[in-house]
Every structure is written in C-alpha cells, then in structure tokens.
Amino acid sequence: MSVSLTGKRAIVTGAAVGIGTAYAQALAAVGVHVAVCDVRPEIMALPDLLKRHGVQAAAWQADVSKPDDVRRVVDGTVEAFGGIDILINNAGVVWQTHPDDDLDKTLADYEAIVGTNLLGEFLMGRAVISQMLAQGSGGEIVNVATDHMVTCGSPFELCPKLPTCPWADAPRPTGGGDVMDLYDASKWGLNGLMFAWAKALRPHDIRVNSMCMGATDSWMIRDFFGYPQDRAEENDEQRETVDTWMAKEDTAQVVIELLQEGPSGRNAQNLNLCIGRPVCLEPALPHRYIKAETVDA
Ligand SMILES: NC(=O)c1ccc[n+]([C@@H]2O[C@H](COP(=O)([O-])OP(=O)(O)OC[C@H]3O[C@@H](n4cnc5c(N)ncnc54)[C@H](O)[C@@H]3O)[C@@H](O)[C@H]2O)c1
Known part of the structure; x- marks a missing residue:
C-alpha cells in the first residue's frame, strides 16, 4: 500500500x-511542504523553485552542527508549516583523512567531518523528535549515510547480497577505507542513532531508516575526484567514471517510495544504493543487528 505524502511537512538539510x-x-x-537549510547562501533561492509545485517552502542559511542554527530551522519550520512530519538528515562533508595525519590537522578534521555528518544529524534529530512526539501523529526520519556501511568494507557476512548486485564476490573492496577513516566513522556512527531511535520511537509510529548512498553525481563527489562541476568531463576516463555514478534524481525517487510505505513500512534499515545495479527500493531486509520485533510494526 502506498501512503499519500500530500500535505506532509518536511525538513531537508x-x-x-x-x-x-x-x-x-x-x-x-509529490505535494510535501519543504523547509531546507544549508551553510551555502544559495539555499535561499530554492524555495521559489519548490513553490512551483504548489507547496509551501522555506529556507534558512544554517549550520547543522550548531545548536542555535538547528533550533532556528526547526522552530522556523514549525512556525511556517505548523509542524514537521519528515526529517531528511542529508547535510554531509567529505575529504581525505589518513591514519597517520598530523594531530592538529586531525582535530580540525574531526570537528568538521564528525561535526556535520554525526553531530549535525544528532542535533537535528533531537530537535525534531521532540516536536514529532508533541504532535503525536508519527513521523519519518531518513539519515543519509554511505554504502561503505553496508557493502564496501563491511564484514562479508553483513553484506545483504542483493539479487541484483553485480559483484559476485560482494562485498566489493571499499571505495573509502584508508583515505576516509573519519568520514566512514562518522557515517557508521549513524547506525547507533538509527537503531536506538527506531526502537525508542516505534511505539510513536516514527520510523527511522538510512539511505546508504553509493557514488552519486553531486558537487561532493566531483570535488572529491577533482572533476569539473559543470559536467564538462575532460577526458574519456572521467566520462566513463561519471557514467557509473547514480543520478541524484533517481535516488530521490527511492526516498519517496520509502516514505510512501508509511508507518507499517520497514524500520531501522540501511537502504543499500550501490552503483552498478538498478536504483530502486529493494525489498526490506531481515534485521541482522537488532531484534525485528522491536522495530517492526
Ligand atoms: N554523492 C555521493 O556519491 C555520496 C555517496 C555517499 C554518501 N553521500 C552522502 O549524501 C549526502 C549528500 O551529499 P552530496 O553528494 O549531495 O554532497 P554535496 O556536497 O553535493 O551537498 C551537500 C550539501 O550539504 C551542505 N552542508 C555541508 N555541511 C553542512 C552543515 N554543517 N550544515 C548545513 N549544510 C551543510 C553543503 O553546503 C552542500 O550544499 C551527504 O551526507 C553525503 O555524505 C554522498
């Protein structure tokens, strides 16, 4: 059964x-009123585009790692829309970090990467969950994580081995690992939040799931690889690499289908979107880390 999202109220970071x-x-x-935030000033232009769909929209230039900014976004959304039904914890940063990095650089990296990827999602969750509980009408939290958590680099026995996966010897070698220790650690930390929140909030019809994204064409991945942002790939090697990436619009449809499952849908699941197989909502997986009865409807 597909639940209508029309009239729901969302925050996307x-x-x-x-x-x-x-x-x-x-x-x-699909008719959702959308509040957005970002550290970049360009965020203030997005509501005009969103309103073309006939919905309400609002924006804040805000840093999710700062509690005052988080409060401003959440209170502002409640004021603008009257409540919050969906939180998409998407804001993230990445750059290379190495196990032998200089200690001073390491602390700055830790504060920036863990600050956005883990603290930011934690603070947004804290602020939104209390609002959802006060509303008493359930809710949806979607954390945006990485496929390094569920396939690449994971212990072999934890790989879901989806039927559509092209990697015969899955999980394939990690795309991060030795140059992304902090990024991977910050995203693995989201597992802790997801499992704890899903279990605690299940009685209140609030679901918590994670999108474990593989390579998706975006500002971030182009910056990481040093590719042009304007899609003007410089050579065949770049073009071939970009062709393997997912389109962000396709991954967005998977989120919509996840939300359309409604309160009886999957819960506490890492949705595995790795490259090389269809970008679609896979069937829910068996729970491997926690007891199913604590998170299933
Ligand atoms: N693109 C990929 O291949 C890929 C793969 C795995 C996971 N992800 C995850 O997907 C999410 C989105 O990534 P993307 O590829 O669109 O990146 P992106 O850099 O293209 O966009 C991320 C946005 O987050 C904003 N942001 C960064 N720090 C912030 C903060 N502290 N507060 C508010 N906004 C902040 C940035 O300004 C930017 O607009 C991230 O969590 C990322 O880790 C992306």
Missing part, C-alpha cells in the same frame, strides 16, 4: 546543491 536539492524537489513534486 544540506539542500543547496547535490543530493539534498534532488530530495527537496522530489518531495515538493
């Missing part, structure tokens, strides 16, 4: 560029 923009636009296209 980190929506000025990349995947967050696509998520915000996909939500607006």
Whole structure:
C-alpha cells in the first residue's frame, strides 16, 4: 500500500546543491511542504523553485552542527508549516583523512567531518523528535549515510547480497577505507542513532531508516575526484567514471517510495544504493543487528 505524502511537512538539510536539492524537489513534486537549510547562501533561492509545485517552502542559511542554527530551522519550520512530519538528515562533508595525519590537522578534521555528518544529524534529530512526539501523529526520519556501511568494507557476512548486485564476490573492496577513516566513522556512527531511535520511537509510529548512498553525481563527489562541476568531463576516463555514478534524481525517487510505505513500512534499515545495479527500493531486509520485533510494526 502506498501512503499519500500530500500535505506532509518536511525538513531537508544540506539542500543547496547535490543530493539534498534532488530530495527537496522530489518531495515538493509529490505535494510535501519543504523547509531546507544549508551553510551555502544559495539555499535561499530554492524555495521559489519548490513553490512551483504548489507547496509551501522555506529556507534558512544554517549550520547543522550548531545548536542555535538547528533550533532556528526547526522552530522556523514549525512556525511556517505548523509542524514537521519528515526529517531528511542529508547535510554531509567529505575529504581525505589518513591514519597517520598530523594531530592538529586531525582535530580540525574531526570537528568538521564528525561535526556535520554525526553531530549535525544528532542535533537535528533531537530537535525534531521532540516536536514529532508533541504532535503525536508519527513521523519519518531518513539519515543519509554511505554504502561503505553496508557493502564496501563491511564484514562479508553483513553484506545483504542483493539479487541484483553485480559483484559476485560482494562485498566489493571499499571505495573509502584508508583515505576516509573519519568520514566512514562518522557515517557508521549513524547506525547507533538509527537503531536506538527506531526502537525508542516505534511505539510513536516514527520510523527511522538510512539511505546508504553509493557514488552519486553531486558537487561532493566531483570535488572529491577533482572533476569539473559543470559536467564538462575532460577526458574519456572521467566520462566513463561519471557514467557509473547514480543520478541524484533517481535516488530521490527511492526516498519517496520509502516514505510512501508509511508507518507499517520497514524500520531501522540501511537502504543499500550501490552503483552498478538498478536504483530502486529493494525489498526490506531481515534485521541482522537488532531484534525485528522491536522495530517492526
Ligand atoms: N554523492 C555521493 O556519491 C555520496 C555517496 C555517499 C554518501 N553521500 C552522502 O549524501 C549526502 C549528500 O551529499 P552530496 O553528494 O549531495 O554532497 P554535496 O556536497 O553535493 O551537498 C551537500 C550539501 O550539504 C551542505 N552542508 C555541508 N555541511 C553542512 C552543515 N554543517 N550544515 C548545513 N549544510 C551543510 C553543503 O553546503 C552542500 O550544499 C551527504 O551526507 C553525503 O555524505 C554522498
């Protein structure tokens, strides 16, 4: 059964560029009122585009790692829309970090990467969950994580081995690992939040799931690889690599289908979107880390 999202109220963090923009636009296209925030000033232009779908929209230039900014976004959304039904915790940053990095650099990296990817999602969750509980009408939280958590680099026995996966010896070798220790750690930390929140909030019809994204064409991945942002790939090697990436608009449709499952849908699941197989909502997986009865409807 597909639940209508029309009239629901959502926050999407980190929506000025990349995947967050696509998520915000996909939500607006199915009738969701959308509030967005980002550290980039360009975020203030997005509501006008979202409103073309006939929904309400609002934006804040805000940093999800700062509690005062988080409060401003959440209180502002409640004031603008009257409540919050959906939180998409998408804001994220990545750059290379190495196990032997200088200690001073390491602390700055930790504060920035863990600050956005883990603290930011934690603070947004804290602020939104209390609002959802006060409303008493359930809710949806979607954390945006990485496929490094569920396939690449995971212990072999935890790989879901989806029927559509092209990697015969899955999980394939990690795309991060030795140059992304902090990024991977920050995203693995989201597992802790997801499982704890899903279990605690199940009685209140609030679901918590994670989008474990593989390579998706966005500002972030182009910056990481040093590719042009304007899609003017410089050579065949770049073009071939970009061709393997997912389109953010396709991944946004998976989020919409996830939300359309409604309160009886999957819960506490890492949705595995790795490259090389169809970008679609896979069937729910068996629970491997927690007891199913604590998170299933
Ligand atoms: N693109 C990929 O291949 C890929 C793969 C795995 C996971 N992800 C995850 O998907 C999410 C979106 O990534 P993307 O590829 O669209 O990145 P992106 O860099 O293209 O967009 C991220 C947005 O988040 C914003 N942002 C960063 N820090 C912020 C903060 N502290 N507060 C508010 N906004 C902030 C940025 O300004 C930017 O607009 C991230 O969580 C990322 O880790 C992306």
